[in-house]
Amino acid sequence: MAAxxxxxxxxxxxVGHKGKFGHEFLEFEFRPDGKLRYANNSNYKNDTMIxxxxxxxxxxxxxxxxxxxxxRDHEGR
Numbered sequence: 001m002a003a004x005x006x007x008x009x010x011x012x013x014x015v016g017h018k019g020k021f022g023h024e025f026l027e028f029e030f031r032p033d034g035k036l037r038y039a040n041n042s043n044y045k046n047d048t049m050i051x052x053x054x055x056x057x058x059x060x061x062x063x064x065x066x067x068x069x070x071x072r073d074h075e076g077r
Contacts, residue, residue: 008032009065016041030056030064 003074008034008068016025034055041049 009061011064011068030061032061034058034061 009030010028012029014025014027016027017021018024024042024044025039026041027037027039029035031037034057036054036056038052039049
């Protein structure tokens with residue numbers, strides 16, 4: 001895991017569907033520079049899209065990477 005901790009970390013997660021209320025989705029992205037982007041689109045009761053951007057610390061990025069690597073290793077990949 002030490003070698004994996006040295007490289008840049010990028011993660012994008014998207015889940016969505018088209019249904020009764022149109023295209024609804026949840027998406028977030030961690031970028032190597034520490035920017036976390038979040039978007040949530042739901043047309044339920046005429047909601048609008050929510051978008052947020054924040055910067056997280058290197059410690060948060062390391063912890064996200066640790067969780068993902070541990071999960072991947074647990075699954076035998």
